[in-house]
Amino acid sequence: MIQLSYKQQIAFNSLSIIAGNALYALTVVLFLLPSGLITGGATGIALGANRVLGLPVSGVLFAINISMLVLGWMVLGSRFALTTIASTILSPLFLALWERLLGGMVLTDDLVLNTVFAGFGIGISLGITIRAGASTGGMDIPPLVLNKWFHLPVSATMMVFDLIILAVQAAFSPLQQCLYGIVMVIVYTAVLDKVLIFGSTRTEVKIISQHADEIREAIFSQLDRGVTILHGEGGYSRNSEQVLLSVISNRQLPKLEKIAHLIDPTCFMIVSHVTEVSGRGFSLEKDYKEED
Numbered sequence: 645m646i647q648l649s650y651k652q653q654i655a656f657n658s659l660s661i662i663a664g665n666a667l668y669a670l671t672v673v674l675f676l677l678p679s680g681l682i683t684g685g686a687t688g689i690a691l692g693a694n695r696v697l698g699l700p701v702s703g704v705l706f707a708i709n710i711s712m713l714v715l716g717w718m719v720l721g722s723r724f725a726l727t728t729i730a731s732t733i734l735s736p737l738f739l740a741l742w743e744r745l746l747g748g749m750v751l752t753d754d755l756v757l758n759t760v761f762a763g764f765g766i767g768i769s770l771g772i773t774i775r776a777g778a779s780t781g782g783m784d785i786p787p788l789v790l791n792k793w794f795h796l797p798v799s800a801t802m803m804v805f806d807l808i809i810l811a812v813q814a815a816f817s818p819l820q821q822c823l824y825g826i827v828m829v830i831v832y833t834a835v836l837d838k839v840l841i842f843g844s845t846r847t848e849v850k851i852i853s854q855h856a857d858e859i860r861e862a863i864f865s866q867l868d869r870g871v872t873i874l875h876g877e878g879g880y881s882r883n884s885e886q887v888l889l890s891v892i893s894n895r896q897l898p899k900l901e902k903i904a905h906l907i908d909p910t911c912f913m914i915v916s917h918v919t920e921v922s923g924r925g926f927s928l929e930k931d932y933k934e935e936d
Contacts, residue, residue: 656776657776657777657778658776660772660773660775660776661730661731661734661773661776661778662734663772664731664769664770664771664772664773664776664778665731665734665735665738665769665773666734666738667765667768667769667772668735668738668765668766668769668770668773669735669738669739669741669742670738670742670746670765671761671762671765671766671769672739672742673739673742673743673746673747673749674742674746674749674751674761674765675751675758675761675762675765676758676762678749678750678751678753678758679753679755679758679759679762680821681755681758681759681762681821681824681825681828682810682813682814682817682821682822682825683806683810683825683828684783684805684806684807684809684810684825684829685782685783685784685805685806685809686708686709686712686781686782686783687782688806688809688810688812688813689704689708689783689809689812690704690708696812696816708782708783709732709781709782712781712782712783712784712785712786713725713728713729713732713781713785715785715786715789716728716785716788716789719789719792719793720785720788720789720792723777724777724778724788728778728781728785730778731773731778731781732781735781755820755824756824758824759824759825759827759828759831760828760831762828762831762832763827763828763829763830763831763832763835764831764832764835765832766828766832766835766836767831767832767833767834767835767836767838767839768835768836768839770784770832770836770839771835771836771838771839771840771842772839774788774798774836774840775839775840783802783805783806783809784802786801786805787799787801787802787805797837798836798840799833799834799836799837799840800833802833802836803829803830803833806829806833807826807829810822810825810826810829813825841919846891846892846893846894846917846918847891847892847893847894847896847897847915847916847917847918848889848890848891848915848916848917848918849888849889849890849891849892849897849900849913849914849915850874850887850888850889850913850914851887851888851890851904851911851912851913851914852876852885852886852887852888852911852912852913853886853888853904853907853908853910853911853912854908855907855908855911856873856886856888857886858907858908859888859903859904859907859908859911860873860888862903862904862907863888863890863900863903866899866903867890867892867896867899867900867903869890869891869892869896870890870891871888871889871890872888872889872890873886873887873888873889874886874887874888874889875887891918894917897915901913
């Protein structure tokens with residue numbers, strides 16, 4: 645795994661925030677505006693308030709963004725708030741740029757295609773921005789706050805908020821637009837979830853075998869992965885057993901299965917996927933110790 649210096653990480657995060665906001669604005673111009681799809685987030689609340697109470701969209705949107713920015717500052721810290729301010733500025737700038745360059749462009753009149761590609765674009769752009777430690781502001785912040793307080797999944801709580809906002813708009817919008825809006829939220833929630841864990845998923849393997857020492861040495865020499873030895877006991881036989889625990893990349897799983905079954909065809913293996921691993925060999929460089 646490539647380790648970035650502090651300055652390189654700051655530069656990478658900054659570029660990610662710029663790219664995320666650029667993609668989000670591009671998605672709005674190419675797929676949301678031409679199709680007239682309803683949407684969630686702060687924009688959806690502002691549209692609902694305008695239709696129900698006659699309040700100006702820009703004023704409501706500004707009030708929501710400022711209040712959410714203050715909430716983010718208080719709960720998530722000043723650094724997060726500063727990066728969110730960056731997104732708050734960049735998003736309208738890119739929106740104006742794409743409207744000037746691509747204004748009036750209609751890629752397709754098909755609502756299904758607009759819904760799917762809008763979902764992909766929003767999900768990817770939000771994922772890129774959030775992974776950089778920021779957000780696009782507005783209603784992106786409450787899910788991050790709930791994640792910090794209660795460890796609730798960001799994508800799931802974001803979908804709940806958006807579905808509530810879409811439900812409010814449903815009373816004042818054509819039924820077809822509402823249904824496609826719900827589909828779009830589901831699509832971008834699923835995409836966002838995948839982007840947030842992209843590149844960090846690993847495979848955890850537990851192996852119970854009478855030839856545990858041989859399998860352990862093979863993992864060291866052939867896979868270059870660490871092994872933890874757990875001491876277990878058979879529930880029926882009550883015999884003491886060694887349980888090998890190793891975390892490997894997804895690509896290494898077939899090779900590990902082959903190694904283990906060549907050494908012990910009767911070994912017992914438990915395979916599970918983990919969403920994040922930190923420590924030596926993953927988030928930190930490997931530490932090889934010389935033998936005496």
